[in-house]
Amino acid sequence: MGRRTPHATLQMIADETGVTPSTVSRVLNSASEASARRWASAETINRIRAAAASHGYTPNPQAVGLRTQRSRLIGVIVPRLQDYVLATIYEGIDEAATEKGFATFVTNSLDDPQKRARATETLLSRRVEGMIFGDAQFDGEFLQGVAERGMKFVLVSRRARDFPSVTCDDHLGGRLVGEHLVSIGRRDVAILAGEPYASTGLDRTRGAIDALREAGVDVPPHRVVHGRFDAQGGREAAERILDSRPLPDAIFAANDFAAIGVMGALRDRKLSIPDDVALVGYNDTALAAELPTPLTTVRSPMHEIGRRGLEMLLDLLQGAEVEPLRLPPTLVVRESTVSAEASRSTGTDGSGPSV
Amino acid sequence: MGRRTPHATLQMIADETGVTPSTVSRVLNSASEASARRWASAETINRIRAAAASHGYTPNPQAVGLRTQRSRLIGVIVPRLQDYVLATIYEGIDEAATEKGFATFVTNSLDDPQKRARATETLLSRRVEGMIFGDAQFDGEFLQGVAERGMKFVLVSRRARDFPSVTCDDHLGGRLVGEHLVSIGRRDVAILAGEPYASTGLDRTRGAIDALREAGVDVPPHRVVHGRFDAQGGREAAERILDSRPLPDAIFAANDFAAIGVMGALRDRKLSIPDDVALVGYNDTALAAELPTPLTTVRSPMHEIGRRGLEMLLDLLQGAEVEPLRLPPTLVVRESTVSAEASRSTGTDGSGPSV
DNA sequence: CTGAAAGCGCTTACAG
DNA sequence: CTGAAAGCGCTTACAG
Structure with a gap:
């Protein structure tokens, strides 16, 4: 079996710094120096940070996900990535997701209902927190089912019913x-x-x-x-x-x-x-x-559609109400x-x- | 915060069937009826399976990953997904990965060394088990560093040095x-x-x-x-x-x-x-x-390059020795x-x- | 302020 | 054959 790249753990950093994993976690998860000071002395903070950096410590996302019940994973389904338009939209999605600390899975549905359903199940089983569909059918029947299961999603490129969407106008x-x-x-x-x-x-x-x-x-x-x-x-x-x-x-x-x-x-x-x-x-x-x-031709903001789609999904996950968004095109x-x-x-x- | 889709757990299935999670796990993870019989009676097996099916039970990959130390995740870096050729290769990769029970993350490097390095770190931090690079530079310097860190990878589309690769001839x-x-x-x-x-x-x-x-x-x-x-x-x-x-x-x-x-x-x-x-x-x-x-033009087996690349990576992860693969093109x-x-x-x- | 402890959902050696 | 227990790596209420 492939030997794993050795990843440092909180425990290792803790041992090396002489504090408990709790403290290491709290310090490393503090947004600012000021908030970190609530958990440890300036000197300890520095020692912890130095140890983490020297090991290239990075929290194990499976452990974090399991503990916090948040995977920071988004599922994306497109008709086909070979299509330049959808590939560009996906680039926007992934770019924004990375900035926000999320990772994405993409798959093709080829606009085939069976493949779309299967892909959706696979994504759900991977515990994505939300989904983005670039292959919505105008009738929105399939999507209705997804919504009823409580999964949050945003449509990009194509719209359907009143589901949240980001499209070109x-x-x-x-x-x-x-x-x-x-x-x-x-x-x-x-x-x-x-x-x-x-x-x-x-x-x-x-x-x-x-x-x-x-x-x-x-x-x-x-x-x-x-x-x-x-x-x-x-x-x-x-x-x-x-x-x-x-x-x-x-x-x-x-x-x-x-x-x-x-x-x-x-x-x-x-x-x-x-x-x-x-x-x-x-x-x-x-x-x-x-x-x-x-x-x-008509220039449509494909990359922007992707970015905004991801952002809208994150808003949705935070419980916000969202309105369908139509971005303006220009004639060339x-x-x-x-x-x-x-x-x-x-x-x-x-x-x-x-x- | 976005409420989670309720996913059934092993514990729930166990409670419902009157056995322990251990048994549920063992039964559900048995490849065949015969091997499942080593863990439970035929009737119990059926009850377990029925309960799992009725809940749409699917093991939590974060938990499995944490426990088994295998994420079943593969990282893919391409110059740009907008490029039809790379998009097609990626489609092959993802198709094969899904078949083998792996999921993939893709990102663009735009052939920019900084972006490539950053994307690689992000992927490593996500605990991918192996990587596929579609953006190899001929000198192979960056890749050498990745190899030295113990990460297994395969190149697709472009080759470099003697690193494992699947390319068109x-x-x-x-x-x-x-x-x-x-x-x-x-x-x-x-x-x-x-x-x-x-x-x-x-x-x-x-x-x-x-x-x-x-x-x-x-x-x-x-x-x-x-x-x-x-x-x-x-x-x-x-x-x-x-x-x-x-x-x-x-x-x-x-x-x-x-x-x-x-x-x-x-x-x-x-x-x-x-x-x-x-x-x-x-x-x-x-x-x-x-x-x-x-x-x-010259027809190159793009999709096949992707599929074979993924398969070669899995071989590598199992410890196999692999040879660079050149697939034959045809003139059209x-x-x-x-x-x-x-x-x-x-x-x-x-x-x-x-x- | 900080440590010890619980627990997320699994798998699997270890007992019985 | 099967259950109880440990433990993967985290975060975070709970004590002190």
Whole structure:
């Protein structure tokens, strides 16, 4: 069996300093010098700290957890970590968790109900204090069950019912896209709306439709197609759109990777971007600006969503009441909707953010 | 404070069944019916199991860990989870870990020595039994220190010194690219080699150079440029290459995302792929096949690298001797090196794998 | 102010 | 075969 790295214990520090473990614990757990002085003389405090430091003492989290009934562990479930958006959100979660002294476990659910349920059980059995779901289904049925079991959780990326959540204001993001497309004269917009159970795509779609309608542009139901938020899903959905006539003059793919798939489908059909079809994505992924045709997209604060999600969960664990949080997106105009020449003449640089 | 989800304890099951916790523990920890019979009568066993099931009993891992001195926790450090390649490798690690009853913690190091050191300490303080590094620097100095402290670890993706590792056979992958470029008549190849401290890019570059040299094609030093393995890094590196004359007739970007950046740089200069410049990536990322110009690339078994890495670590923890493992890559030819017309005439479908 | 003691939830040598 | 007891490493009410 793997020999353990020798970790110092409170007892060792106590023996070395000639005090009891109680005192060592109290001193080491004191936030300030002042509060430490309630437990020991200045000199003892120094000796204890020196001994702890020399051993690289660090309290055993299993022992602390067992004693205090707090694991300082958070469980995170995402559809898939391979997805840049969710990976970024998770980075935010983990960063904030580490700062607050928590550790996280992440797993994929692949949006599969069975896997989601199993993953949740595994996390509960690990005694997480709370959970963060990035894979909420819009109906919220599964989550209802989790709530009824008394487990606290926060949703990120996708919202559902009135459960605590931190999302991008996707409806607003959709509006920004609709307004932009109208402003560049597009009148026939097709939308790749993502999976029908994810609020992200649904809200973005609704926002775009609302903005377009207000400008007198109607989006008939057959212009809205569902599919996965990845390149392959985007290509397939685009092909369905492009197989029918007339062709739209703009496509809003509610996800950057789906938009890349659309690019492929357009190229196959020798359609040019943006002259034949303007293309807009969502999320302002690192790739968007670097694509052969730089992609107009909506920047969503992914990292921030993760951070805030973790913070909201900690508030919840402390018994606070929390409100769903919608963080504002910004439109980033690039050459997939406004050609380089046109953008030069209008003063847009084609890469910076602009509302 | 967040009220805990009530978890059943051994004591509760014992009370309910009229036996001692010792017996419950022994029965529940028996692998088979037969071995359970050593501790209790068939009827008692059934009663114990029924009680445990009805409470959804699951042993408290902190208590088990404290008692057995085994946390069943593994620490994983990657350069960045946002990177599709590392995210996929991590998915493999976590999948295998879950199967074996282990849980994992992941963190980013961003290839920053300070962050890496800090993350390692945090993981050690969480009492992980072993670690997996996906961010090894080629010199292996940091890792040497970790090894000297008695912590067992395995490297994935990148190798360093003779430390246990699971990687793609990157030298072979590079060779496949070199041979392919020669076979389609390219004689002036530029290479985006990635960061100079990562074995991945170094080995791929060396492999390509070796294959090209054997075919009589020399790659002078100025044709090898270093940079980050992402779209922006690829674009910047490509610009350095394309600013000098003569232009190369092929570019091997040792990473798919870097290759996407190269595509952008080529388009800016109105250079066509593959006619002016053939382009090859590495990893066969989900995007590669769906790009406007489908990308010729080398498929590496990312998920498998993760799985095998975890398995190797468990072997190590059991005291086994292990050998570094190199998993074989395959070349996938697409239109970025062989145009659709050409591939039609040669029978290549432009998307399936082929050596 | 500080020490001795209890106890978190387990597993497992030790008795009987 | 099975129970009682010890003990993993902590924290913290309880005494003094």
